[in-house]
Amino acid sequence: xCSLPVPRxxxxxxxxxxxxxxxxxxxVYLARHWLHAPAELQRASFSAVPVLAxxxxxxxCRRYVDxxxxxxxxxxxLNSRPTPDDPYEVTRARELNQLLGPKASGRAFDFVLDLHNxxxxxxxxxxxxxxxxxFAMHLCRHLQLQYPELSCQVFLYQRSGEESYNLDSVxxxxxxxxxxxxxxxxxxxxxxSRMRTLVATVLDFIELFNQGTAFPxxxxxxxxxxxxxxxxxxxxxxxxxxVHPQLQDRDFxxxxxxxxxxxxxxxxxxxxxxxxxVYPVFINEAAYYxxxxxxxxxxxxxxxVPAMPALTPAPxxxx
Numbered sequence: 001x002c003s004l005p006v007p008r009x010x011x012x013x014x015x016x017x018x019x020x021x022x023x024x025x026x027x028v029y030l031a032r033h034w035l036h037a038p039a040e041l042q043r044a045s046f047s048a049v050p051v052l053a054x055x056x057x058x059x060x061c062r063r064y065v066d067x068x069x070x071x072x073x074x075x076x077x078l079n080s081r082p083t084p085d086d087p088y089e090v091t092r093a094r095e096l097n098q099l100l101g102p103k104a105s106g107r108a109f110d111f112v113l114d115l116h117n118x119x120x121x122x123x124x125x126x127x128x129x130x131x132x133x134x135f136a137m138h139l140c141r142h143l144q145l146q147y148p149e150l151s152c153q154v155f156l157y158q159r160s161g162e163e164s165y166n167l168d169s170v171x172x173x174x175x176x177x178x179x180x181x182x183x184x185x186x187x188x189x190x191x192x193s194r195m196r197t198l199v200a201t202v203l204d205f206i207e208l209f210n211q212g213t214a215f216p217x218x219x220x221x222x223x224x225x226x227x228x229x230x231x232x233x234x235x236x237x238x239x240x241x242x243v244h245p246q247l248q249d250r251d252f253x254x255x256x257x258x259x260x261x262x263x264x265x266x267x268x269x270x271x272x273x274x275x276x277x278v279y280p281v282f283i284n285e286a287a288y289y290x291x292x293x294x295x296x297x298x299x300x301x302x303x304x305v306p307a308m309p310a311l312t313p314a315p316x317x318x319x
Contacts, residue, residue, distance in 0.1 A: 005134075006134050006135060006306075006308050006309070007110065007135055007172070007173065007209070007311075008311065008312070009311070010045055010046070010209075010210035010311060011046065011110035011111050011173070011206050011209065011210060012045070012046045012110060012210075013046075013049075013109045013110045013111075014046050014047075014048040014049070014109065014110060014111045014112075014113075014203070014206060015048060015049045015050075015051050015100055015109050015111075015112045015113070015171070016030075016031070016034065016041060016048050016049070016050050016051070016112075016113045016115065016199060017031065017050075017051045017052075017053045017096075017100075017112060017113070017114045017115065017167055017168070018030050018031030018032075018050070018051075018052060018053065018114075018115040019031055019032075019052045019053050019054050019055070019057070019058040020053040020054055020069050020070050020114055020115075020116065020167050021054065021057065021063045021064065021068075021069070021070065021116065021117075021287070022054050022056070022057025022058040022059070022060065022061060022062050022063060022064065023057070023061050023062055023063050023184040023185045024063075024115075024116050024117035024118075024182075024184070025117065025182070025185065025186060025187040025192075026115060026117050026179060026182065026187065026188075026191055026192045026195045027114075027115030027116060027117070027177075027195070028052070028058050029187055029192065030050075030115060030192070030195060030196060030199070031050050031051065031052045031053075031115070032052065034050035035050050035052065038050060040200070041199075041203065043203055043204070043206070043207040043210075044207060044211075045207055045210040045211065046206065046207075046210065048113075048203055051096070051099070051100070053069065053092075053096060053114075053167060054069050054089065054092060056088055056092075057069070057089075061185050063184070063287055064088075064089055065087070065088040065089060066087030066088045066089055066090075067087040067088075067089040067090060068089065069089040069092060069093060069167065070114075070116075070165070070166045070167055071165050071166070072089050072090055072092075072093040072165070073093055073096075073097065073103065073164070073165055073166060073167055073169050073170055074163050074164075074165045075103075075163065077090050077093055077094075078093060078094055078097050078102075078103060082094065096167065096170065097170050100112055100167075100170045100171055101170035101171070102170070103169060103170040108170060108171050108172050109170070109171040109172065110171065110172050110173060111135075111171055111172070111173045111174060111175075111206060112167065112168040112170065112171035112173075112174045113168070113174070113175055113176075113177065113199065113202055114166065114167045114168045114174065114175070114176045114177070115176075115177050115195060115199070116176055116177060116178045116179070117178070117179055117180055117182045117184075117191065118178050118179070118180035118181065118182070118282065118285055118287075119180060119181055119182065119183055119184060119284070119285055119286040119287070120180055120181060120251055120281070120282045120283050120284060120285045121180065121181050121248075121249040121250070121251050121283065122153075122178055122179070122180045122181070122251050122252075122281060122282065123150065123151055123153065123179075123180070123251070123252075124143075124147070124150040124151065124152050124153070124177075124179055124194065124198070125152075125153050125154075125155055125177075125178040125179070125180075125281075126140045126143060126152055126153070126154050126155070126175060126176070126177065126178075127154075127155050127156075127157060127166075127175070127176035127177075127178050128140065128154065128155075128156055128157075128174075128175055128176070129156065129157065129158040129164050129169065129174075130156050130158045131156055131220070131222065131303045131305070133173065134305060134306060134308060135173045135209075135308065136173060136174065136175050137154075137220055137305040138205075138215045138305065138308050139175060139202060139205050140152065140154050140175070140220070141215075141218055141220060141305070142201070142205045142215075143198065143201060143202070143205075146201055147198075147201075150194075151252075153222075153223065153252050154220065154221070154222040154223065155178070155222070155223050155224075155281060155298070156222050156223070156224045157224075157225060159224075159225065175202070177195060177198055177199070179191050179194060179195050179198075181249075183286075184286055184287070209308070209311070210311070212310045212311050212313065213310060214307070214308065214309050214310035215307065215308040216307050217304060217305060217306050217307040218304075218305055219302055219303070219304055219305075220302065220303055220304075220305050221300060221301070221302050222300070222301065222302075222303070223252065223279055223281065223298040223299070223300055223301075224298055224299060224301065225296050225297065225298050226278065226297050226298060226299050227278075227296075227297040228292075228293045228295070228296050228297065229261070229280075229293070229294050229295055229296075229297060230292040230293060230294055231243075231262065231289075231292075231294045232262050232264060232270060239265075240264060240265060240266075241262040241263055241264035241265055241266075241270065242262065242263060242265075242284075243261070243262060243263075243283060243284045243294060243295070244260040244261050244262055244263045244269060244270075245263065246259065246260050247259070247260065247261050247280065247283060247295075248283060248284060249283065250280065250283065251280060251281050251282070251283050252279055252280075252281060253279065253280075254277045254278075254279060255272055255274075255277065255278050255279065255280050255297075256272070256277055257272055257273065257274055257275060257276070257277070258271050258272065259271065259272050260272075261294075261295075262294070274297075278297040278298060278299060279297075279298045279299065279300050280295040280296065280297060280298070281295065281296050281298055282295055282296045283295040
């Protein structure tokens with residue numbers, strides 16, 4: 001496995017972003033709170049910067065204004081010549097890239113933690129680009145060990161050969177927290193509190209790393225996308241059925257060939273016709289209706305994460 005280099009210096013420049021999607025309220029209100037009371041984000045070796053990522057969408061409680069911000073951090077958007085007709089989120093992505101990046105540069109932030117909610121029954125989901133992200137994988141493992149009751153499933157979104165496109169990809173290291181189920185535009189106290197606790201634990205892990213803690217190698221189980229499935233539709237493009245009750249809320253659970261996945265409005269069931277077991281995620285996610293996605297198919301796999309050695313202490317200045 002070709003892993004990305006492990007940081008060999010303390011992570012000093014850290015950001016926590018909320019409101020990347022303006023109707024995912026846990027991150028929106030945590031970011032707003034921390035902008036006024038940032039002490040909670042301070043550690044001995046660094047102070048994390050809170051960022052409200054999409055102010056325009058947040059102010060109107062919408063996922064986005066013109067374009068999904070969390071699909072906009074690619075070179076084609078970030079490096080194209082600005083024009084007055086650019087979608088709001090393209091302009092905002094360039095601003096965030098200047099603030100937290102530039103992407104793939106030595107000047108980029110050391111770590112960005114991006115906060116999200118889902119309407120799907122994803123529980124506590126940790127989203128990273130790939131298994132090659134050694135620091136992120138050790139962070140995921142730390143969260144799993146700290147909170148075994150939460151499961152903390154790891155979803156690796158980046159497909160082979162695909163450019164990373166989400167907000168935290170502008171930093172040298174990053175992770176997304178995806179907590180649900182929570183309706184769009186709604187703030188649930190239990191999920192808000194869980195996200196706040198997880199953010200604190202992420203920052204504590206960075207502090208452990210900065211202070212010289214070594215982390216041994218381990219085996220990690222994760223999920224990666226292999227396809228998407230749209231709803232059954234009429235010739236006019238309207239829904240002809242919806243997610244079957246036997247599939248609803250079963251995110252990360254195995255889906256066997258022949259199992260029902262949709263219940264048609266006409267009464268019959270549609271069955272999963274794949275040849276192998278998959279693990280659906282983002283089942284019936286409200287934000288994905290417009291994308292033509294009823295659920296994402298993933299495969300579960302196991303891989304080895306190499307050890308992350310302790311940082312070498314900086315030499316003392318000569319007396």
